Amino acid sequence: MGDAVEWDETEREWMLALQTYEAAHVCPVCGMDIDFCHDEATVRQVFQRSDVTTCFVGEMREKSMRAFAESGEVVAPNSQTTKLIATTE
């Protein structure tokens, strides 16, 4: 209770529909529709090559986890996550 989000019936139906859609269509690796990204011939036809770019939020999270791991014992390496802390001025 307390801070629980109260959704009406329509909102619950939309969320369930979204979950159903994502479970059936959204690739957990790349986020694209699996009908596309799991079709090797189509992917190779559409994209001729790829480049490496950097997500700097992801980089920041990696640095935090590396510093945390180096500072002591990591108990649950696949369950620990990072929290972005906004700059306050």
Ligand SMILES: [Zn+2]
């Ligand atoms: Zn994919």
